[in-house]
Amino acid sequence: xxxxxxxxxxxxxxxxxxxxxxxxxxxxxxxxxxxxxxxxxxxxxxxxxxxxxxxxxxxxxxxxxxxxxxxxxxxxxxxxxxxxxxxxxxxxxxxxxxxxxxxxxxxxxxxxxxxxxxxxxxxxxxxxxxxxxxxxxxxxxxxxxxxxxxxxxxxxxxxxxxxxxxxxxxxxxxxxxxxxxxxxxxxxxxxxxxxxxxxxxxxxxxxxxxxxxxxxxxxxxxxxxxxxxxxxxxxxxxxxxxxxxxxxxxxxxxxxxxxxxxxxxxxxxxxxxxxxxxxxxxxxxxxxxxxxxxxxxxxxxxxxxxxxxxxxxxxxxxxxxxxxxxxxxxxxxxxxxxxxxxxxxxxxxxxxxxxxxxxxxxxxxxxxxxxxxxxxxxxxxxxxxxxxxxxxxxxxxxxxxxxxxxxxxxxxxxxxxxxxxxxxxxx
Ligand SMILES: *Cc1c(COP(=O)(O)O)cnc(C)c1O
Numbered sequence: 001x002x003x004x005x006x007x008x009x010x011x012x013x014x015x016x017x018x019x020x021x022x023x024x025x026x027x028x029x030x031x032x033x034x035x036x037x038x039x040x041x042x043x044x045x046x047x048x049x050x051x052x053x054x055x056x057x058x059x060x061x062x063x064x065x066x067x068x069x070x071x072x073x074x075x076x077x078x079x080x081x082x083x084x085x086x087x088x089x090x091x092x093x094x095x096x097x098x099x100x101x102x103x104x105x106x107x108x109x110x111x112x113x114x115x116x117x118x119x120x121x122x123x124x125x126x127x128x129x130x131x132x133x134x135x136x137x138x139x140x141x142x143x144x145x146x147x148x149x150x151x152x153x154x155x156x157x158x159x160x161x162x163x164x165x166x167x168x169x170x171x172x173x174x175x176x177x178x179x180x181x182x183x184x185x186x187x188x189x190x191x192x193x194x195x196x197x198x199x200x201x202x203x204x205x206x207x208x209x210x211x212x213x214x215x216x217x218x219x220x221x222x223x224x225x226x227x228x229x230x231x232x233x234x235x236x237x238x239x240x241x242x243x244x245x246x247x248x249x250x251x252x253x254x255x256x257x258x259x260x261x262x263x264x265x266x267x268x269x270x271x272x273x274x275x276x277x278x279x280x281x282x283x284x285x286x287x288x289x290x291x292x293x294x295x296x297x298x299x300x301x302x303x304x305x306x307x308x309x310x311x312x313x314x315x316x317x318x319x320x321x322x323x324x325x326x327x328x329x330x331x332x333x334x335x336x337x338x339x340x341x342x343x344x345x346x347x348x349x350x351x352x353x354x355x356x357x358x359x360x361x362x363x364x365x366x367x368x369x370x371x372x373x374x375x376x377x378x379x380x381x382x383x384x385x386x387x388x389x390x391x392x393x394x395x396x397x398x399x400x401x402x403x404x405x406x407x408x409x410x411x412x413x414x415x416x417x418x419x420x421x422x423x424x425x426x427x
Contacts, residue, residue, distance in 0.1 A: 006072060006189065007292040014068030014285075027282045028060045047245050047253070047266060057269050061278035065285045069209075069219045072188040072288075073201050076224035077261035079269070080217060080281055084184060084204020086274035087218030088112050088151075089120075091180050091202050094264045095235055096148045098124030103142045103177075105132045105152035105168075107161040109204075112182065116151070132161045139171040147177055148234060154193055155185035155340050157371065158381075158405050159398070160319045162328035162335060169197025176234060178226040184208075185341045185372070189295040196335065199226040200260065207372035208341065211287040211294055215280040220264065224257035238263055294374075294410060298342030301376075301408035301416060306344045308417045314354070314424050316347045316402065342408035343371055352391060352401035354427045355380040359404070361423035364415060371407035376416055379405045 004012075015025045033052040035041040043049035052058055062080045070078030081087040092102060104116055106129035116127050128142040132152060150172035152163045165181060172179040178199035183191060187208050193201050203209060205217040228251040232239040238259050241247035245266065250259040269275060276284075299322070306320035318325075321332030321340050332340060348354040359367055359380050368377040369385060379385065382394055382401040391401045408416060 002071060009068065009071045010189070010292045011289050013071040014066070015064040025061060025064045025282060025285050027278050028055075029278060030059075031055045047248055047262070055278070056273050056275055057265055059275070059278045059281075062276055062281045065281045065288070066219060068285065068288055069188075069203070069205075070221045072192075073183070073221040074188075074192050074194045074223070075201065075221035076257040078219060078221040079261050079265055080205070080219050080276040080284070082218065082274040082276050083216050084109075084182075084202070084206055084218040085111055085115060086272075087202040087204070087220050088180075088182060089115055090264050090268050090272075090274070091200050091220050092116070092120065092125075092149055092151065093123075094260060094268060095178070095237065096120075096125050097237065099146060100124075100148040101126045101128070101144050101146045103128050103130060103139070103147055103150045103172075105130060105156070105161075105163060107132045107156040107159045108151070108153050108182070109157045109184075112151075112153075132156070132163055136167060136171055139168070140174070143171075143175045143177070147175060149180055150177055151180045151182075153182040153184070154191050154335065155321070155343075157185060157343070158345065160321065160328070160340075160343065160345060162321050162331040162340070164331055165193050165196035165198055165335060169199075172199075173197070176231045185343065186336055187291060187295055187341075189292050190299070190336050190338050190340060194221075194223040194225070199223050205284050205287075208295065208298065209287050209291060210284050211291065211373055212283075213370060213373035213375070215283040217276045217280050217284055220261070222257070222260040226260075227256055228259055229256070237267075242267065295341070296338065297410050298372075298408060299339030301410070301413045302342040302344050303339065304413040305406060305408050305416055305420065306346075308420065309344070309346045312421075312424060314349050314427050316349045318344065318346045320344045341372065343405065344408060345403060345405045347400050348402040348404060348424075348427065350402060350427060352380075352382050355402045355404055356383055357427050358423045359383070361426040362419055363422070364411065364419040365406065371405070373407070374410045376409040376411055376419075377407050381405070 066078035169179045180200040181193040181198040184204045201221045203219040228238045238251045250263045254262045310318045321328040365376040
């Protein structure tokens, strides 16, 4: 599939049936796999042969879908995880251990922020958060001798900042460290971070990739471009023998292209068990088959709604990288030439009270914490996810009380604009 264009990979990547085999990816609903001899099975446990023995580590359905996502991102290997949280944790923990340090953009998803700042900290892994707008000098200054990974989001959820991937990759590589980019919001249809220097790409497939709000999941893709052996002292997990597999060294046995995903599967998935179910992988693939058709419509609706809100007298400001007035318009043009996604945020004049009235009056757009599926939804953090905070605390956190995050779905944009217009009239 590697010679085909992205749209073709969305539809047919990852799985090519042979004569007489199922046309659609089969759901291998089996926890275990049968072998004729113990020797056959032993080879799998020694990582001497590739194959399946237990679905906690690998399952054919998952592997077909992971291979499709890897092709779409322009990577060499991929794996599915039970959630986006698991994908980000595995991508970091595969190369970090107690005593390691991470440099991360501060503009990231709240769940990932907690994962890195609180949970991984308890494991003895330190972090320095940097502004996505930091200069190269400021980014360089955040690195330490024990830094093992740099992390950021292409379009951050919910701040909608656009990451300067080339700048981050350049700094990471100057320190002999890989750049991990969470590409959930644009999806590979709108941005392929590997083409800009990212080494590992992660996804919450729960969002646009699934796209219908049916299955929680995650994915990790390796570019195969990071030379672990050239930084042997930093990555002992990949570059020194793993005694639990009779002393194999991942970077030697599986090479630069196979080491990262093989270790994450054979070691982390074995021990932590955050596998996606084959049924969920099947749903995910249905979403992927139309991703290239859906994303342009999410962008079209997001752009139309953003422009409408920007021109409205009751709206104080709008954040959307497709707007000329947006701080990230130029970076958006560079990294997201086809547009970013359907998520727009706006601040209503009149703060919390205005937002509350606006949300109550919506007819088509539903109130949900979710984003990025076919149906338009909205969230006012001040009255929901962040309701314990005062207006002053919210302002300090960069989440004004009147902020509404809108995830534009696939409906007719005129109906969406009419819904927002009538809701604004009640404010
Ligand atoms: C939702 C989200 C996650 C977490 O994914 P889950 O599938 O909910 O675990 C991670 N990163 C980004 C950018 C997200 O939007």
